Amino acid sequence: MTAENGISRRAALVKLGVFLNGIVGVALAVPIVRYLLSPVIRGKKIGYESWLSLGRLERFPSGQTRLATYKNPVVNVWDGETGDIACWVRNIDGQTFQVFAINCAHLGCPVRWFPQSSLFMCPCHGGAYYQDGSRASGPPERGLFRYHYKIEGGELLIKAGEMPTPGQPVANKAGGKSTCA
Amino acid sequence: MRLIQKLGDWFDLRLQLSTPIRETAEHPVPRETASWFYVFGSAALTCFMLQIVTGILLALIYVPSAGEAWNSLQTLNHGIALGWFIRALHGWGSNFMVAIVLIHMVQVFLFGAYKFPRELTWVVGVFLLLVTLGMAFTGQVLRFDQDAYWGLGIGASIASRVPVIGPWTVNLMLGGPIIAGATLSRFFALHVFVIPGLLIAFVGLHLLMVLKLGINEWPMPGRIVRRATYMQEYHELTHKQGVPFVPNAVWKDILFSGFILLSIAVCAVHFGPFGPGGQPDPTIIQTAPRPDFFFLWLYALLSFLPPSAETPILLIGPAIGIIVLLALPFVAGEGEKSWKRRPIAVLTILLIAVTLGTLTHLGEHTPWSPVMDAWSSQPIPAEYLQGRTALERHGALVFQAKQCHNCHSLDDKGGQRGPALDGVALSLTEDQLIRQVIQGGGNMPAYGKNLSPAETTALVAFLKTLHPANQKPARNASQAMALGASEVPPR
Numbered sequence: 141m142t143a144e145n146g147i148s149r150r151a152a153l154v155k156l157g158v159f160l161n162g163i164v165g166v167a168l169a170v171p172i173v174r175y176l177l178s179p180v181i182r183g184k185k186i187g188y189e190s191w192l193s194l195g196r197l198e199r200f201p202s203g204q205t206r207l208a209t210y211k212n213p214v215v216n217v218w219d220g221e222t223g224d225i226a227c228w229v230r231n232i233d234g235q236t237f238q239v240f241a242i243n244c245a246h247l248g249c250p251v252r253w254f255p256q257s258s259l260f261m262c263p264c265h266g267g268a269y270y271q272d273g274s275r276a277s278g279p280p281e282r283g284l285f286r287y288h289y290k291i292e293g294g295e296l297l298i299k300a301g302e303m304p305t306p307g308q309p310v311a312n313k314a315g316g317k318s319t320c321a
Numbered sequence: 322m323r324l325i326q327k328l329g330d331w332f333d334l335r336l337q338l339s340t341p342i343r344e345t346a347e348h349p350v351p352r353e354t355a356s357w358f359y360v361f362g363s364a365a366l367t368c369f370m371l372q373i374v375t376g377i378l379l380a381l382i383y384v385p386s387a388g389e390a391w392n393s394l395q396t397l398n399h400g401i402a403l404g405w406f407i408r409a410l411h412g413w414g415s416n417f418m419v420a421i422v423l424i425h426m427v428q429v430f431l432f433g434a435y436k437f438p439r440e441l442t443w444v445v446g447v448f449l450l451l452v453t454l455g456m457a458f459t460g461q462v463l464r465f466d467q468d469a470y471w472g473l474g475i476g477a478s479i480a481s482r483v484p485v486i487g488p489w490t491v492n493l494m495l496g497g498p499i500i501a502g503a504t505l506s507r508f509f510a511l512h513v514f515v516i517p518g519l520l521i522a523f524v525g526l527h528l529l530m531v532l533k534l535g536i537n538e539w540p541m542p543g544r545i546v547r548r549a550t551y552m553q554e555y556h557e558l559t560h561k562q563g564v565p566f567v568p569n570a571v572w573k574d575i576l577f578s579g580f581i582l583l584s585i586a587v588c589a590v591h592f593g594p595f596g597p598g599g600q601p602d603p604t605i606i607q608t609a610p611r612p613d614f615f616f617l618w619l620y621a622l623l624s625f626l627p628p629s630a631e632t633p634i635l636l637i638g639p640a641i642g643i644i645v646l647l648a649l650p651f652v653a654g655e656g657e658k659s660w661k662r663r664p665i666a667v668l669t670i671l672l673i674a675v676t677l678g679t680l681t682h683l684g685e686h687t688p689w690s691p692v693m694d695a696w697s698s699q700p701i702p703a704e705y706l707q708g709r710t711a712l713e714r715h716g717a718l719v720f721q722a723k724q725c726h727n728c729h730s731l732d733d734k735g736g737q738r739g740p741a742l743d744g745v746a747l748s749l750t751e752d753q754l755i756r757q758v759i760q761g762g763g764n765m766p767a768y769g770k771n772l773s774p775a776e777t778t779a780l781v782a783f784l785k786t787l788h789p790a791n792q793k794p795a796r797n798a799s800q801a802m803a804l805g806a807s808e809v810p811p812r
Contacts, residue, residue, distance in 0.1 A: 179492040179503070188498065209604045212499050219501040220388025221602040222470065242606060247623060248474030250606035252693060257724040258771045263609035264475070265624035266689040266738050268766050276766035278689075281628045302498035303474070306632075307481025308488040 188214060189301035194229060194239070197294055202234040205253050205271065213301045225303075227287065228253055228260070229296065230271065237296060240273050241285035241304045248305060251284065260284065281306070345532060346571075349563030351555075353539035355570035358432070360577035361425035362531070366524065367578040368418035371585065372456075375411040376513070383463070385509035387502040387601070390465035394597045409589035412464075415457055417585050419615050422453050427670055430649075433658025434537035436546045440650035442530040445523050447646045452520045454615070459512035461613045465505055466597035471610035473500045475623075482632045500603075535559055540658035547655055609690065617684030618677045624689040688737035691727040695735040702732045709786060716783025719776045723768065731787075739765055746787045746794035753795075754781045 174181065190213040200206050208229045215223035228251075230238040240260070242250045249264035259276060260269040267278035274283040285304035290297050302308070333339045382401055384393040397404035426446065429435060435443035462469045473495070480490040496503030538558050564570070599608060612620050626634055660667055692699075701717050709717070720726060728738035749757065758777055761767030772780065788794045
């Protein structure tokens, strides 16, 4: 049963079998990896980040900072209340707004607004921010994350769709610097 | 009896298991290892088996859906007979398992058990520690409440700091752009399929090596491990002076495991299940998220790291820790085993224990966090207001209204984020107080924009009264001189 070059027929068949399984393995691995990476790959489809209404402008009195909520643009039925996201809206002078993410720029805990001292404070590790979102004290490296906003038909709209994190501060091209006093 | 014997023989002819089982049970172990110090490994395995059983029982009811998980936990707690008890057993079993795994690891380290030829047993043990902690973290997420939701946020924020691939890592971890149903589903898959599978495989390998290589002998000072001679020496210890594992050593394992199971059950009955806390509704922001006990030290560490060092330490620190643990048996594979001759090993354990203990203690009290309601719930003690002028008392009002109390304590009440102010007038002069209030600094926000001049004057007047009656407040001597000179009335 030995071939002329010294390799037995059975050993060659085993190699063929292993080779065939290798091919099939790779053929299967590609779709499996693609499936696993779908949260990354599906990335920036249309509707991923959308303009969302936070409500009528009257809800945000001039000179005040109010809590607003919106429904994330991409949700499933079984997401329940986790699809509802909160944010802070600061109406500076009736025309100019700032919309801050609820997540602390340190590690994402929900910051709370204290109008008396005009500070945002974080309950987790003691980060504090001024009313314009800039860093006041504590472990955060930067100011609060900000959403882009626009006003249409008497409503305040923000561009949102992704949880802001220190590595990916959504829609915050201006950084944490204050834009106004 | 004969029927049982025949039945046993029938199975053994087909399974061929009775001989290997008997050999395993009766394998000789060094005489001194039949000790109470050698019971932690088997106790950890017992905990793991309890976790498997209670975990399957919980899975009969639990719904791994972001919209329903919290309700199904409530049903387990209140709607199903003894559902609360199964949840409590699983929660306390988890805490006991992590604790026993850590104790086991310390014992093994101090007894030099990681040395030749048991390096790989130690390496697999390190993986077992990691997957055990992985189970603890993912399990905390399945208890899908506010702490779980914001804990995921903390995890995502840490993951996002990885250079270049950070944002992808976040999306991969959350299963989408936000913490939602996909997030819980993948943590369910990890907690119920992936990590337990790894855990079972690693436990099997770990046990196999313990059986094949034999249990570590009791370390004697001066008995040095050498690769050339160790196997021969160990063979003599076991086969000449050794005792059979069953029954000489195993009774202590069985008794201790029973004691641990009883302790878990007592804790479960007495303390009940863990949570769930508030609903995982991200629009409810009146919450102070905290991790479970075994991650409190990390939570504390995150508030103390300076901002510039945080990202590198967070990302590189764990890698270094794991590399050190994995490298240990290859660096110190020979030599002295006894802790009595290894002072650095003992000191390392003490240092780690004190560090983790201190950080955990701090994590329970969170002195770095402002007390969010101190300004409205904790009044200034009456003795700080008696005999004060109207201006000073108005300053006390400003102190409350502007939430100074959230970060500064008076008479041990209020926040501990900033220094206690009971004796602030001793260390800061009036001018320094004004500067500190207006400009902030030293981790305090600047209040210049939020206080009117009148409010600042009143607040500083109040702060100047904060000193013990028998000690005079700080003053700027040169200023007094200069002012005094100018105030001398002309002749």
